[in-house]
Amino acid sequence: MYNWYFVVTIIISLSLVDCAVIAKEDDVEEQGLYSKSDKVVILTQRNFERKVYNQRHAVVVQFYNSYCGHCRAFSPKFKAMAKDFAAWKPIIQLAVMDCANEENNEICRQFEVMAYPSLRYIHEQYIKGNGNVGDRIQMAETAEKLKAQVITKMQNEQSKGHLAFAPNFSIASYASYASALNDIPNDVTYTFLVFENENSTVGSEIALDLNDYQHIKVKRIRENSELGYIAGVYHFPGLVAVRSTLEPTNITPKNPSQQNLLKAINMFLKSKNYVFPSRDINHKDTIFIEHSDEKSLVSSSDIVYYADLEKTLKTSFTTEITRHKSLTGEALRSLLDYLEVLRSFFPARGNLRDYIIDLHTTLGSKQEWSGSEIYETVKRLEITHAPVYTSELEYIGCKGSQPQYRGYTCGLWTLFHTLTANAAQSPGTEGPKVLKAMHGYVKHFFGCTTCSEHFQAMATRNRIFDIKENDKAVLWLWIAHNEVNLRLAGDVTEDPEHPKIQFPSVSKCPECRSARGAWNLPSVYQYLLNMYKKENIWDLRRARSIAARSSPFSNLDIGMLSLLYIFCLFILILVIKFFLTKRFYRKRHYKHGRGTCRLRFAIKRLQNKNIFHNLISPWDEIVKRLRIVHLYSWHVYLS
Known part of the structure; x- marks a missing residue:
């Protein structure tokens, strides 16, 4: 009997462990710019349906691109908003999905995400369908403005019959306290009346903040209501606490902001010995940031790594050009122009050139492609030409001090610098063709929408299509890159360990500046050609070799140290043997x-x-x- 009980216990335990493992595989603790400590739901291809569809709460999903500078700048605002939303979890949750992750590409394409970051509101019990891609929410400059937009959306949704389980967001006018509390349940001890404008979101936000307070209700009253005169509210938004026995107390603070109103409510309840709900307050304001101590093999802005170029191409092929739901017309022509300059001027190694040629030929065979068809073509040709990539597909020169810095954006600049430099060294005037392809790619495929708009405006201002010579094409891109560096210097997206400077620096290229500091353009041109030409592109083996030579100990030093270590070990053994033997003889002499x-x-x-x-x-x-x-x-x- 006990043996059977033991067996059943083991089976149940194993099944529980198995279930735990499956749940862990579906959910991730961190991805892209966010982690679970940011109070957001991390969405992936594997858990999207389980986390979004048929939920008892609403969801605001941010589709973003982890290498997009605008997304990086927006992430602190979204994280700040998520902290305020933490108490609203039973009603609405914030979720994020990194569209730069190849695994998530299909979901981002299904939701027709063409700009980053992109916010979608998905109401409760949402059903999966081809046309169900959520309601778009406009971006805002601050977290407070964005939060107000979300609350406005929730108010509108409730007026349509959704969010019935949420606090009542409606607003009305009343002539007396009795009429205002007529629909309040009998078990409610205090009702807080918020007098405000109909377009305000303060009352609704306070109602959401207090959604888990037992025996407490919040009700919105129009500021021109007759009850406002009775309550003596002359500053708006105003706040009055009304006991179930209809005893009112005006607790409007001098500065009636949302935070001060919430503080006044909590102080009032505390004075009445109210038992507050238990919340994880300490954990609410804790944000864990992991710093990576791993450095690049050789840190130098003058070195181009082949691994950076391959990693950039991999991301471009599998993530960016496949995000369109449908690709035709100008966008398709821009893609073919991009592939054309890659096959002509990219210093490909191994099977990568044949792969690019085949991809260009295949995508040029039709007038219209869906994003899923392009993705399947990209993966199929990867198998056909395997191995396509020769490196470990990790950034080296473009690696940031933290995951949210540099990466793909740095790689894309490096890629187009490489293309213009190698095109300039080819017969004819091919450099301007690269600039045209770059403009088309950034316009239609680059995931950072704001960055794309800035680039297009700069291209128009600096007359990119008027460039006709190779040297001017190389220098145009260099000027554009430095202009972007100047604009983003000191920005939140700047890597503190890799500040954005006007390159090349004086220390790297003294001849590129005159005595008065002005640029010497012929020297800059030669510098760029030398830096980005294919013969000077480093592979991983060379980087490791240089890193080893630049380390405190060279290979010869390590060999000598090894021999010295073996010799010292041999001497140590002899000394130990000598003392043991000497001790033995002494012992015999003493004994006999x-x-x-x-x-x-x-x-x-x-x-x-x-x-x-x-x-x-x-x-x-x-x-x-x-x-x-x-x-x-x-x-x-x-x-």
């Missing part, structure tokens, strides 16, 4: 005293009798004579 001297004397007598005269005699003779010595020595010792 004069007997040892007698033994030596007896052995001397045996030697005089030539017992050890022939050491090369047969083995049995040697053993026999040694036995004689052994027995005689014991005889002397015992005597």
Whole structure:
């Protein structure tokens, strides 16, 4: 009986463990710019349906691109808003999805995400369908303005019959306290009346903040209501606490902001010995930030790594050009122009060139492609030409001090610098063709929408399509890059360990500046050609070799240290053996005293009798004579 009970217990335990493992595989603790400590739901291809559809609460999903500068700048605002939304979890939750992750590409394409970041409101019990891609929410400059937009959306949704389980967001006018509290349940102890404008969101936000307060209700009253005169509210938004017995208390603070109103409510309830709901307050304001101590192999802005270029192409092919739901017309032509300059001027290694040529030919065979078809083509040709990539597909020169810095944006600049430099060294005037392809790519495929708009405006202002010579194409891109660096210097997206400077620096290229600091354009041009030409692009092996030589110990030093270590170990063994042997002899001398001297004397007598005269005699003779010595020595010792 007990054996069967033991077996059943083990089976149940294993099944529970298995379930826990499955849940862990579906959910991730961190991805892209966010982690669970930011109070957001991390969405992936594997958990999207489970976390979004048929939920009992509404969801605001941010589709973003982790390498998009605007997304990086927006993430602190979204995280700040998520902290305020933490108490609203039963009603609405904030979720994020990194569209730069290849795994999530299909979901982002289904939701027709063409700009980053993109916010979608998804109401409760939302059903999966081709046309169900959520309601778009406009971006805002601050977290407070964005939060107000979300609350306005919730108010409108409730007026349509959704969010029935949420606090009542409606606003009305009343002539007396009795009429205002007419629909309040009997178990409510205090009702807080918020007098405000109909377009205000303060009352609704306070109602959401207090949604888990037991026996407490919040009600919105129009500021021009007759009840406002009765309550003596002259500053708006105004706040009046009304007991169930209709006893009012005006608690409007001098500065009636949302935070001050909430503070006034909590102070009032505290004075009434109200039992507040238990919340994880300490954890609410805690944000864990992991700092990576891993450095790039050789940190230098003058070095171009082939791994950076391959990683950039991989992201471009699998994530950016596949995000369109449908690709045709100008966008498709821009993609083919991009692939054309890649096949002509990219310094491909291994099978990558054949892969690009095949991809260009295949995508040029139709007038219209869906994003899923392009993705399937990209993956199929990867298998056909495998291995396509020769590196470990990790950023080296473009690696940021933290995951949210640099990466793909740095790689894309490096890629187009490489293309213009190599096009300038080809016969003819091919450099302007690269600029045209870059403009089309950034316009239609680059995931950072704001960055794309800035680039297009700069391209128009600096007349990108008027460039006709190779050297001017190289220098145009260099000027554009420095202009972007100047604009983003000191921005929240700037990597503190890789500040945005006007490159090349004086230390890297002294001849690129005149004595007065002005640019020497011919020297800059030669510098760029030399930096980005294919012969100077580093692979991973070269980087590691240079890193080893630049380390405190060279390979020769390491070899000498190894030999020294072995020699010291050998000496240590000899010293230990010497002391152990010496200790043994001392012990025998101490134990036997004069007997040892007698033994030596007896052995001397045996030697005089030539017992050890022939050491090369047969083995049995040697053993026999040694036995004689052994027995005689014991005889002397015992005597």
